[in-house]
Amino acid sequence: MTAMTRCLDLPGIRPRLSAHHQSRPRLIEPLLASTARVKLFCAPAGSGKTTLLVECLMLAPEGCQVSWLPLAGESMTVADLRQRLVQELGLAGTDDSALLAALASFQTPVWIFLDDYCRARNPELDLLLDQLLTVSSPVITWWLSSRRRPQINWPRLLLNDELYDCAPGTLAFNHVEIAKLLQHREPENASKGASRIHQLSGGWCAGVRIALLQKCDWSRNDVHGRPDTLYDYLEHELFASLAPELLEAWRVLAHMPRFNARLCEHLFGAVAGVQILEALQELGCFIEPWEGTADWLQIFDPLTRLVRENPWPEGRSWHRRACQWFAGEQDWKAAFEQALLAQEFEVAVSLLQHFSFEHLFEEQTVVLLLRLHEQKGEALLSGSPQLIGLITAALLFAGRFDPAGECIAQLSRFLPQPTEFLQRQLLARWLAQQGWLLHLQGRMEASRVHFLEAMSELGPELWTVRLICLSGLTQQALLRGELDVAQATNREALCLARARGSLVFESLLELDHAQLLEQRGAPARAEHLLAAMHDLLAGQKIAEPLLGRIALRRGRLSLCQGLDVQAAGFFEQGLQICLRNHDKRALYGFLGLAQLAANQADYAQAFVLLRDAERLMQQRQIPDTVYRGVLLQVSSHFWLQQGRPELAQEALTRVLRHYRGPDARQAPPATLELIARIEYQLVLAETDLHRAPNALERLNVLLAKAQGRAMWALEAELQLVISEVAHLVGETALARAALRAGLDRVNRCNLQQALRESKLRQPDLLDRLGEVAQEIPATLGASPLSCRELEVLGLIAQGNSNQQIAEQLFISLHTVKTHARRIHSKLGVERRTQAVATAKKLGLIAPS
Structure with a gap:
């Protein structure tokens, strides 16, 4: 250079x-x-x-x-x-x-x-x-x-x-610096390209430069072909300078998820192992701490991905030895992964006896279980009930309902059990798993019966199964609009999870709680709740799949409040985590990014994202009941904004039949307002086409239900829709009254996305009705920052260091850094000076 x-x-x-x-x-x-x-x-x-x-x-x-x-x-x-x-x-x-x-x-x-x-x-x-x-x-x-x-x-x-x-x-280059290298592109494409380059290169200068030289479309998720320039660079700068035994050891370590001196001794010899590791470290062979720990090391991640793309016939023996060592250390997840890589499937199955349900939420565990099921599916069905339960949970998490049903059916092979107690416990496990399968398939009533029967059979030692049932019952109460029932059920479950000290289950249940708060029209409270859970999980470096779901929900909450930049970051982060862990909820990352694109009237990009979502669901063999309805609803949402009501009417009419009638299904648990939105969007489409019988009456029925259930977020949307329809049919007085009611709810709950969607459908509606929307773009009224974050920001504005802030507020330095990181995230900035300037502009702190 x-x-x-x-x-x-x-x-x-x-x-x-x-x-x-x-x-x-x-x-x-x-x-x-x-x-x-x-x-x-x-x-x-x-x-x-x-x-x-x-x-x-x-x-x-x-x-x-x-x-x-x-x-x-x-x-x-x-x-x-x-x-x-x-x-x-x-x-x-x-x-x-x-x-x-x-x-x-x-x-x-x-x-x-x-x-x-x-x-x-x-x-x-x-x-x-x-x-x-x-x-x-x-x-x-x-x-x-x-x-x-x-x-x-x-x-x-x-x-x-x-x-x-x-x-x-x-x-290393950060995101902003890489984006400047792409300043010849449009700002949005530059930002996406920078994110992709940073993700794949880790900001490593040579990797960034090679990516720019190759002119790869780094903004896409599918980068084809091996980056030969990068491999040639490493061949000259690293591989050629290593002695053969050091080069072989480096390749072995590059295939390990993590390593330390004791593992190196096991792999390479009692004395030679430490000497080899020290030599590689001294020669600058891209060895760095693993996840910031002092005891574990890893090869720089972008290089491990490159090395693992090449065939490695001798790898089985090395993975077998690593499996033995991890098993001796009782690190069951790492041992299980190494057994799979060594193709020792019987060993892998035997290691699963040490897994619990909470292991599912460790990074890549679901992916590993799916890989084992693909390799030894039939053999697994003859295993223990605990093994079948783990595989079933992984399949349900990934959205593979048919093979999950086959696994659940195999539990009957273990009947009868030796004692009545064991018989009841096995029955309870079957009822809970079958209940979740039915729940995810949209069969609410049958699922609810299974959950209730399971809970009547459960003993105290199966508290994890009880929590699973309570979570399902909470989601079903939310889908029915019974928010008080959902709140009581969720509280019961949270108390049990906290009593058992399970942070993983507490986080799962807080996701349900956040959905409840969102329904109540309290997105800011839901955001603060999930931010706290994120900090707890990230601080303990556990449950990465849950971090993905939390990020997606925080993206939804930010979008709801009009914080598009913040929402984009959460959606991107959540999407990548879900993709890595084969979580079916990756769908909502695509949907969130599509809605952000539509907010900017970039409907071409919005529909590209919807197509990418559908393609992913099909590639991963996820049933269309999971994604078809919500994809059609969001597509219709965009068509209405584009002035194409005929397409929206056709799609919405077709999808509504799925949720109405004797064989109706419930909406997916992550889309609580799906059916109501389909119904009011269908009224909008029919009104535009002059085919809407009793349009206002139908909308008023939906509004009455929302108000009776205290679903304030949905009420805001419906009031704005009633205003649109009333205006179109000539009911000007009703249109003004509904608009005022909708704006009042928007401003009280900071539901800016609902107002924005109304404007995208009817850009001049407010002017025609003589109303002024009091938009709150993450500023006044419902501040995106908590009281403590505002306090920390005020001290930052006064020039205090993190240590000085900690001393003045009587909190730890780590807590101050956590508050600062959340402030930067919420304001969409990277440095303290930017945070202060943005806060002054938004009126969060007084100008100096």
């Missing part, structure tokens, strides 16, 4: 920056402002170390002598380094003592850049470097980049405030 040119006024070779270089002030400014004598950049290949040094070199102050030594990572002797320094600095000394004396006598500022210091371990060379850094004049600033951390007395320099140690992670 740099080239060499000879400088006419200074000796030696001077580098230059690439034509594609982008300055990053967040890195440059602290470096130039630091008074440290030694500035160290230790990071793997392609991290942008050289480019950063070059930019600093070009910003050297006037009168400062600059010396650039490109060492190219080559092995060298003490004499070689001494000679390079003597020649570059124009010194006369030829031995170490003379060189050290000359460096100690410098009187004018000098910046010495040692770029790509020797990569091979060399104690003698490191000793000389240590002496150079120790005795050199205070006017000399050393800039050192290396893949290997030299053996120098760094603690002494650090304690003397003479060392600036640049953390490797800070060198």
Whole structure:
């Protein structure tokens, strides 16, 4: 990324920056402002170390002598380094003592850049470097980049405030910086492309640059073909420099989800394992902490994905050995994964005896169980009831109802049980699982009977099954509009989950609670609730699939309140997590992003997203009862906004038959208002086509139901729809009254999306009826920030550090950082200064 040119006024070779270089002030400014004598950049290949040094070199102050030594990572002797320094600095000394004396006598500022210091371990060379850094004049600033951390007395320099140690992670490009590299695109496409590049490259500078050179359509989810340029780069920069035994060990570790020194000893030998790991770390082989832990390591994720794409015939034996070690450590999930990779399916099945229902919500567990079912489906059906229960739960989670039903049916093979107690417990398990299958298939009444019968049979030791039944009953009460019943059932379940100390079940149940609050017209309260659960789960690094569902629901709540930028972030995050874990709820990530596109009148993109959602559902063999109705409803929603009521009427009439009549199904649990929306959208379409018999009467029936059930969010939508229809049929007084009632509910509950949808259907309705909408774009009235977050933001605006805020509010530093992160997320910013400026603009804090 740099080239060499000879400088006419200074000796030696001077580098230059690439034509594609982008300055990053967040890195440059602290470096130039630091008074440290030694500035160290230790990071793997392609991290942008050289480019950063070059930019600093070009910003050297006037009168400062600059010396650039490109060492190219080559092995060298003490004499070689001494000679390079003597020649570059124009010194006369030829031995170490003379060189050290000359460096100690410098009187004018000098910046010495040692770029790509020797990569091979060399104690003698490191000793000389240590002496150079120790005795050199205070006017000399050393800039050192290396893949290997030299053996120098760094603690002494650090304690003397003479060392600036640049953390490797800070060198990575962030989303904003990548978006600037794509500024030739439209802003929205640049942002999507930046997100995709950052996701696949981790911000690694070489990976970002290669992605831009290949001109891949990184905004799409399906990037085809192996990135050969990246592989060739690694072949030259990493693989070619490793001894054969180190290269083989690196490939083995790249296929491990995580590793530590003890696993390396098991894999490579009692003594050799630690030596190999230390050698790989010293050589800068992209080994980093796993999820921020001190005990576990991993290979940089973008590289593991690349390596795992290649065939690895000898991998089975390594995975078998890893499985043995993880099993000995009682890390059952990791052992199970390694058994599957080793194709030891019988071993994998035996390990499942250690799994509980809560294991399903660990990252990738569902995917692994689905893989096992695909490989050994029939054999699994002869396993234990506990094994069949786990496989069934995974299939239901992924939306594969037919094979789930086959698994549930196999429980009858375990009858009769030896005792009446065991017989009742097995029956209760069957009733609960069959109840959930019926619930997800939309057969509410039969499902409810199964849940109630299961609960009558359950003993206290099967509390997890009781919680599953209570969650299903809560969702059914919400679907029937019985919010008080739903609240009481949900409270009972939450009390049991908390009494058992199950954070996973508590989070599942809080998702139901958030839906209840959304129905009540309290999206801000629901958001605060889910934000707290997210922080708890993320802090304990558990239940990633639940984090995906929480993100999708938070996206829905943000959309409801008119926070489109925030909603987009949640929908993208939730969608990616759901896709990774084969969660059928990925559908709602696509739907949310489609609604955001429609808000900007980008209906082409909206329908592309709906098609992507349908394609995914079909590829993953999810029954159309899960997605067909909601896809048609959302499509009709867009058609009405486009002025195409004939398409909407045809689709809505067809889909409504599915939810009406003797064989009617319930709406999917994640779309509580689906049937009501289909009905009022059908009235809108028929009114536009002048085919709406008793339109207002039909809408008033829906409104009365919503009001009687205290479903304030739905009431706001219906009032605005009544206003539209009344205006179209000439009932101006009714239209004005309904509009005022709708605007009042919108403003009281901050339901901005309902108002926006009305405007997209009838852009001039408010003007014609003489009303002014008091929109609250995440500002006044219903603030997106909690009271504590506003308090923290106020102290940030006063210039307080995180530690000072913690001391003033008597809270921990971690809590302050959590509040700051949530403030940034809610305001759609990345830095403290941006948060303060945005808050002042929105009126959240008083201008200074």
